[in-house]
Amino acid sequence: MLWACILLPQLAMDGVLRHRSDADAPLALLGGSPQRRVLQAVNPAARALGLRPGQSLTAAQALTRTFATADYDVAAIERWQRFLAAWAYAFSAQVSLHYPRCLLLEVQSSLRLFGPWPHFEARLRAELTGLGFRHRITAAPTPAAARVLANAYDGLTIPDSALLHETLGRLPVERLGLPREVAAALTRMGLHSLSQLLALPRDSLARRFSADVLAHLDTLLGNRPLALDFYRPPDVFDARIELNFEVESHQALLFPLRRLTADLAAYLAGRDCGVQHFTLYLEHRNQTASRMPVGLLSAEREAAMLFELPRGRLEYLQLPAPVLAIRLEALELPAFTPEHRQLFDERPQQSLSWEQLRERLRTRLGDNAVQSLGARADHRPEHAWVEQPTELSLPPCGPRPGWLLAEPLSLRESSLRILAGPERIESGWWDGGDVRRDYYVVETRAGQRGWAFRKVGDGGPLLLHGWFA
Template sequence: MFDGITRRVVCMWFPRLASDRALRARPTDGAFALTLKQDNTERLYCLNPAAQALGLGRGMPLADARAFCPQLRTLPANPRQDARFMQALRRWSTRYCPWVGTDGVDGLVLDVTGSAHLWGGEAGMLADMAARLERAGLSVRLGLADTRGAAWALAHYGEGVSVAPPGAGLGAIGMLPVAALRLEPEAVTGLQRLGLRSVADLAGTARAPLARRFGPDVLARLDQALGARAEAVTPQADPPHYGVRLTLPEPIGRQQDVMAGTERLLAALCDKLHAQEAGARVLCLTLRRVDQASQQVELRLAGPMRDPARILPLFQRGVDGIDAGYGIDQLRLEAVQVEPLPVQQLSSSARPRGGDRLEDLLTRIGTRIGLENIQRVLPADSHIPERAFVLAAAAWSEPDSGWSAPRPRPLILFPPEPVQAQGGTPPKRFRWRRMGLSTLRAIGPERIAPEWWMQDDAWRSGVRDYWRVDTQEGRRLWLFHTPQSPGWWAQGEFA
């Protein structure tokens, strides 16, 4: 009781949240399930009612499920998208009350104290919730009680929409199983072995023996459900929205005016980013014309940025290609992708970052050919020459100075090319690419063995003995000899 008002809590449970979300995007008839790889086995993750009616259950191996139901249709589960969908449902639920929090991965909890009269009472509010969610294609179970624990018990173990009258206490949940108190499975099994199967049985048992045997958690959950111990409903704040808008009193059409409006939007957006210690990686400028058509300019940055002076010139190329038509009356700028960019401590002797100009250059080139087409070479953990490096997009990788090799490596590396050699090891004279060459100096050998765990046809012949050969003709080659099947090959050239 608070100022004469009884606290009332609603618990929403979505027993088939993942499958309902998938079926909203791709409806299908018949048995359907989402699968997730667990313990190196594909298992059923979430099922629709048709699949459950056929005897399938969550956690069943997919192979067994197909043996029971060959017509079962499946899709891979995506828990990350399910979490985003749950956040969307949380924001939607604030239409009933401002105090909304998540309850696990498939539930919501609402503190509707003092809000039910806006919907004509508790019955009208619950009916509106159930009707709207049903129209959205979502299965939901609703519970309403004085405490969060009791509302959770009614939603998970009640009948559809379950309501406990104010002050009902134990009478509302007494007949429910002890699992309705949100206990661990081990505790539930232990209580059932003692003959304590319902909440009423547990509430009527001496507390001291229970605490000694099961610890304090069982009694804490019982007290929370009955209201003897407070349990808060913690709302979640909405994530920051990095978007700004400018509506113009008169339409504009010149590129200079569009850039001036973009400059104003960038200043406001970068202030938001600075307050959150974040930087934008992808920006989207939307220009709405007076005929309601819209054009977009997307800017992909090579690194997180929040400096308007650096970002504004990068929009020039995209803005020059805009068709203003009869005029533009609204500009909207949004940071579509954001990354952390913490504030750095600077001293009087600190020098400006040299990487800023490199990121600006990568962004300018990336707007023409695409950021993913600008690549850098990074070291890889392999002693095989052609596997000792990887190509990565420069915008999403950092330079690595960890290059290490037991011997110098050639500047130019190419697939092995046959060499016609004669006269010892290394050869005194050999022919390569139709050129006759004579050995002036040779350094080696460096034996490199194949990586047996990798499937590479080029290295299945066995070990290679590499030599650095300087020729009298000026060519500096990297040759190798294969002892198991005698032969010489050229694979690189030094500068």
């Protein structure tokens, strides 16, 4: 087997920065008591100003005051880790949150679908970067070894156990994932690498250290299995972004809205499903949140489409008060059927697909302004269709023309060639519109194909009822 470890070293900071339009501005995350606030994490711009994790807020402000602050939220770290686990579920059915701030994925069984590991790894990195999370990725035959290697390497892949033992043997004891006091004791004993540690008699190690140390070493080397609980994504999506200031304009809401819909698209891809209805809540101070339901004509999961529809509706929404936070909730996640496309798409790059155009028109003109044809349970052609705001869905039947004439026209049979028929239709006796007709597919001398009928028992001419495309 091959296990990949995705280490997220700046998960708390990345979770805050991805919601800020000024991500390059200096930022520090604060923790500790109200009496003594301490910098828990800083972004590169703040580090360039001389700020470091562990500094007190007072000491940091003595250096500079040109940086923003936010709370270091432990619950948010766990929430982002679960979100990324749902994203990773698209690549592997075995995703584990066993270690904090990292994901474990069994990737050997996914290589046939996503290609060789270098290509697979590049795709993981590209999507993580697009989502706004810094990362380190390593792969090894055991999940514990993949996690330990991520402490010292990025991009390292160990394909077999022999190479794994050799690589692990060079690791310093501080990077083996052992408790800090155990690593310090081993260093004082003159043991600086795993190979030196394994050269000692096992009984001697068992007398000096707890059984957990030997169990951890056995797990690293694959001699002892690691018990993992695998993640299963929930059946709903609920995400919220708290804004840095009170927002009164629709334009300022577009950035958090785009981030929420992109997160929804990533979540749907991980669960291999779509969404047809979701709700946006715009939260205000001391006032009920503004509710904006969003509905699509079919289940979708493309980020651009999920953003386009609420964006257009947001422009027409009257805000009763400034917005403090925006929340997206999707309670129903139906199955998603990908669109059937040609191998070579000849559509110009700047043109929209029909689905995107349809949703944009519904946003601009209203939900009921865009209609499609639906089937009605009636064999009479002039009564067999109805306008409705749903997808075109016609039952299987014989050939039907795309253009139906409002009034049938007489044809000169001498200039026609009958291609198929007759197809008899007898219906409508219950509503006074009884018809008894024999239909034929005909072709004119010019090559046009039409749909014509003659009333049963009537020797009159054929009547043209429609043209085929």
